[in-house]
Amino acid sequence: MFKPISLYIGLRYTRARRSNHFISFIALVSMIGLTLGVAVLITVLSVMNGFDRELKNRVLGMVPQATVSSSQILTDWPTLAKKIEKHEHVTGVAPFTQLQGMLTAQGRVAGIMVSGIEPKYEKNVSIIHNHMVEGNIDQLKKGEFGIVLGKQMTDALGLSLNDNVTLVLPEATPSPAGVVPRFKRFKIVGIFSIGAEVDSSLGYIALNDASTLLRLPDGAQGVRMKLDNIFLAPQVANEIVQELPHGFYASDWTYTHGNLFSAIQMEKAMVSLLLFLIVLVAAFNIVSSLVMVVTDKKADIAILRTLGASPSTITRIFMVQGTVIGVVGTLAGAVLGVISALGISNLIDWLNNLFGWHLFDAYFINYLPSYLRWQDVVLVVGVSLALSFVATIYPARRAAKIQPAEALRYE
Template sequence: MFRPLALFIGLRYTRAERSNRFISFISLISIIGLTLGVAVLITVLSVMNGFDREIKSRILGMIPQATVTSTQIIPDWEPLANQIKQDPEVSEVAPFIQLQGMLTSNGQVSGIMVSGVVPEYEQKVSIIGEHMVEGSLDKLQAGDFGIVLGVDLADLMGVDVGDKITLVLPEASPSPAGIIPRFKRFTLVGTYDISKEVNSLMAYIPMHDAAKLLRLPDGAQGIRMKVDNIFAAPKVSKAATQVAPERLYPTDWTQTHGNLFSAIQMEKAMIGLLLFLIVIVAAFNIVSSLVMMVTDKKSDVAILKTFGATPKLIMNVFVVQGMIIGVIGTVLGTIIGVTFALSISSVLGYINDAFNLHLFDVYPVNYLPSYVKVSDVLIIVSASFLLSFLMTIYPARRAAKIQPAQTLRYE
């Protein structure tokens, strides 16, 4: 059966019993180093991709991606919302009134960002409807003064669905007893669970009740938009202001949470670069093992040259040997890395629950997310193969320059 001579000899050298066991040991170390480097790189980048995806879907699913707000209440917000939705980049719109205050109940006090919403619209631009634990957003009926809180905040305040909770606004109201804060008792009609960051900071009430609480006419303070491409949000919000440029002001998620996503991207790039150094170190071991192999096989190379082997053939023999190390290490690393990346969420989740370790209490999500990107795996595999090939060039050229007469003189 026909086989290329360089491949045949290279495979034979790889399988043959070597007189110098140290060369075999260095080759084994090269394979192990390359395997670990590729596996760790795939796993860590998958975890970083998981965090990036979860934060985009959870936090950006709750906070406004793009908004236009007015300094005055907008009573005719529906025609305005319909005009804004005509933009092909905008998938859904919803009116809102934003206010800040403090919640108090059972002796507990907590600052809160409150959104006055229309449930049927809000559920189109937000993921809150998918993450309700008790009750539903539809129970926010105008005039009932109902409120929806995150589960963490509800636990902190010691309230359950159906209990009363007081919202205190920073605006002061004059009274016979003097200036007192404005407050209103609400009924808890539902709880949601998105992430620890969101659960403790955001609450929802009916938009009509929010306007009434602020002593404003019935209407909307602004229009929230859900966009198909989150990175187009700044352009979309600016374009929306052209509907009524004299009274609308744009904002988008890059102004409120842009630093968070920039930090994640920077961290992913730096961690990827540092871990890639492991692959580079393992690849340098290929150089060491091949240089020693060339020294060990000098006489074999000289004999091959006397039989007519060309320098190109000799180079290919040692390139094949180096690439065998690279292929074995990269393939094993890819299999281990992808397998571990796909299972790390469930494995660490089981360990966390079994030993009650609270590993994820400081993170925005309550588990370790992992998302294997095929593009990342292909880049890592390609880079590892290319690096392995480059590391074979010097030892292979050195072998090709061996002079048969000088080498066999004392054999």
Template sequence: MFRPLPFFIGLRYTRAKRRNHFISFISAISMGGLVLGVMALIVVLSVMNGFDRELRQRILGMVPHATITAARGELTGWQDIQKTVESIDGIEASAPFIEGQGMVTSNGQVKGMMLYGIDPKLEKTVSILPDHMTAGSLEGLESGSFDIVLGEILARSLGVSVGDKVTVVLPDAAVNPAGIFPRMKRFRVSGLFAVGADLDASLAYIHIDDAARFMRYKEGVEGLRLRMDDLFAAPRLAWDAAMQLPGQYYINDWTRTQGRLFQAIQMEKTMVGLLLTLIVVVAAFNIVSTLVMVVTDKQADIAILRTFGAKPGAIMGIFMVQGSVIGVIGTIVGTLLGILLALNVSAAVEFLEMILGVTFLDPGVYFISDLPSQLLWSDVVMIASGSLLLSFIATLYPSWRAAKTQPAEALRYE
């Protein structure tokens, strides 16, 4: 079978046992560096993708994709507005809400919170809250019962559980014959939820009718929560919905309330990726040093090939093939190991925890108990392509130096 001369000799040099074992050692180090760098990049980016996915599912499952509120006062006739909004393509569902800031106190403990009045039947269409109830149920919130659902961390800090009483205090003042007092009301804890992050320490839910009475809404609600098919279309769809409604409305979306968090995650992913890319760059520099030493070691061979009529381009191709083989093998092995580890990173962490006797992700501290991983093939292709490109570029200078070898100079002392 016909094989080009540079390809044949380059592979022969790669397979042959060198007289200089130090060169072989440097070649192995170069290949190992590529394997380690490519594997680390794939695993770390997969883990960061997993964290990003978990945050999106948990936080944006609780936080509204978008909201529509009245420009002034209460949002009245919200049922008609809901029908108009849900007729827009891209908006999956909507639900009314009443929102207020306040404090909750029990057993001598006082905590700040966001209090939401919701319709339990409609809330499950726009929120993942019903799927993360750890005690009681969202349907247990009934009009007039003045029950409350708390996050697990908030309930733990107050020392309460299902069936206990808590006092909710609003910043509005109420005037009575005894003087001026903040508005407060006793509620019974009917359920607990745990979705992760800081939400479990800052959110509480009551029935929307109880919220209207407590916060003195006369005949309307504060606004509508919207759930979109596509998260990134939320700003445009919320604006389209407001434009189709008569009157003036305020619109808000998750890119304003939570956008900075996800921008920070994306920036962190980019910076970590760039730092880990340095491992691949160092391995590519090792290829340069390896080939420079090989060229020096093979001066006589290069001179003989040149006297037999080999052109400078053929000499250059020999060493480009030899360096590229190191890059290809290192990239392939690193990619396969990275994919394997990224798909089984949770099992690997559990094994390390069992061997070392430590807990890396304590559920009491972090909002997850295992290491999430989401392998994106676009990342794999980008990393493998970048590694191959760096390996190829690393072969150019040593190969060019080999092609410039003068036969007479190289054979003078032979």
């Protein structure tokens, strides 16, 4: 005889064709519900993880993670940079000078944030040099007035490498003809593509060229930092400022992109909760399925009891049956979810290209990212299996309480 007997009978009940097709249908619906719930939950968590990763790696790889600036131009910024670099959480430093303006070319106008940089140092704090599609940031040299722009910006203005573009600064210059904006023509020496909103909003020029435009001595407005932990940015920036003389102030990415990161975290939590409810409903379908099975199998239960089966044996039989439904549904959902998470980015890109859609142009990146974390898969599978197991307890205990005499009275 197959041992244990409860496992044998439970598996046989699961495989057997029931005379009541409605019960079989409810069991199938429970299994499908678990499969879809687990698959969708894994897929959505992977997409939210993808947005979170792209924000950290791409957007925060371009914008300053933390900065220390001064109200006065820093002509001796290398000394400040060396002092900042000694902090245990700082992995790279670079000088910067920022200015806002508009680019004009071929009758088109676009707003832009321009950063004056030293290419040698910028590579220590930014990922721009890894995403150059044309040209090189090393072409940004003092007095040559070259500019590096994002691909979205050059496409919007109809420009390409080595074309000229005019930068218009908001600061007005008095002249005999009245007050006019300040203009300066630049040559495009590089084009980068990050695949995020920074492609259409950021530009780079030589640090000393920025000082010239602002009519300031050669130097920098401040020093930006790259950290080993971006979540320590406010703390690190404040610690460094406290060690510096009066006149310095700190800023970090939480001021510029903190709301976006918080929104992603909140959306991930809320969407996960809503999808978890789908798994919960599917698990409770197991309860209704097993309750009807118990009612349908009263005579079998009574016969087993008269043959010496204990209430605990009866309990285990139906717990095995419900657990099998949960295990099969959960594992099928996990496999489907992993396949979906790994392929959804390519699928959406294919659909966008096929139908000419632009589904993500309004977001901070222009594509759908997906990043599968196996710990999320394990968590989802574990929670689903636990819910499936808990859902079997009530029907199984109810089956164990059936009295043989009562069940066989009308047989």
